Amino acid sequence: MPTRRRLLGSAAGAAALLGLAACGSGGSGSKGAAGASVGASAGASAASTRVVDTAKGKVTVPARPQRVVILNDFPMAAMFDLGQLPVGLFNAGEEYVAQPYLERWRSIPKVSNGVGGTVEVEKVAALQPDLIIGIDAQPNLPYEQLSRLAPTVLLPFSKSKTPWRDMAEQTAVVLGLPDALAKLKQRYADRAAQIRKERAAVLARYRWALLQGGFDEGQWWLYGPESNIGGILAAAGARFSSGSVRVKEQASVSYELVTSRLSDADAIFYYTTNDGKPANLGPKLFAQQSFQKLPAVRAGHLYGSIAFLPAGYTEALMALDDFDSALRKL
Structure with missing residues (x-):
């Protein structure tokens, strides 16, 4: 299972990752920086669900998911930056986790077979997720099995050259929190x-x-x-x-x-x-x-x-x- 260290650190992986986490109130549709449409579709019920565009087509997700499992560290960072906590994480290795995230990272159950291992469906199932988020570049991902457990969103891999920014901003849009990152964005520019x-x-x-x-x-x-x-x-x-x-x-x-x-x-x-x-x-x-x-x-x-x-x-x-x-x- 590749991590962003391999995906962004190999010549073959010069493309980047778009990310989103959906655990907030419904938001209006938006275009991400890479041009991929993310956010709510007009026909979705704002009270209970949201429809998002993914690498596997449209997927209906809960409007307010409570138990999100994350299969990659880009959406993980986005959730942390937005003040959200997933119930399960893919383990890319503790030594690569930045200090601001480390305490939270340690407290969350891991769903992979060891460091950098395959995603274990049984571990995911035990967490009773209502939403699962990964990326389309992950080989051997048991997408069909995961989809039976909960709505599974695979994010497009190849359309963004600035994944840290695109993923964060698209996450905020899908969460229905388009202004949630405003202070961080301004701090970065300043x-x-x-x-x-x-x-x-x-x-x-x-x-x-x-x-x-x-x-x-x-x-x-x-x-x-x-x-x-x-x-x-x-x-x-x-x-x-x-x-x-x-x-x-x-x-x-x-x-x-x-x-x-x-x-x-x-x-x-x-x-x-x-x-x-x-x-x-x-x-x-x-x-x-x-x-x-x-x-x-x-x-x-x-x-x-x-x-x-x-x-x-x-x-x-x-x-x-x-x-x-x-x-x-x-």
Whole structure:
């Protein structure tokens, strides 16, 4: 079962995830940022149900679901940001859960067979859900079985380049809470503007490379200004090294190309687990002699963030804070 760490961190998974959770009052129909129609259909009963468009067609969901099972961490983050708690979660690994979510995450039963395992229908059934939310990119998902338990919404995977934003906003629409994220959205815009203004001098001096350790031996991932994290840092005024600019969104790169892709980076921003250590195979990448000889590494300009692959506004704000912290150290 892929997690957003694999889906957003592989060249093949450059597409992103749209998300929605439906556990509020009915809302009017809306078009999401990716153009996928979400929200209520005119013929649905506002008193009891809502009809939403999904990757499997239209699905009728409760107007006020009380027991939502989440099969991916994008809609999980959206529910948390909206002040909602699912009754069950897919387990993508505790080390990848951002600190603001961790206590809630730990308290919620997991419905997968171990970390990153398959969804177990029996575990889902035991939670008596009235709504199940997943994504259409999840292989071997027992959709038909899950649909017999509760309305099951699979979200489209390939139409959004900014999943953390699209998923959060579409979640709010489907919840009938279109203004619920207004304060978070404003905080994000204000924080990015603040960094651009207050760190203008240091922003003009440094070019950044963005990377993730990856999951495949001998390979790592390089991100560009059109990636999710690249867009967030660009909003704060970041300039990028030639290697990051060249890939635009993201690319899988071999260890042999470390020097050619990273040598002109003045600083490196990378993905960590929630204990601050390089995530995935990051330690192996960092141990490479070619990596150790990079100018940015020799200068000590390595800065990590658990929010490198943001799932919603809270993590986008965390990424901005981590970037600002790095700028203050330069």
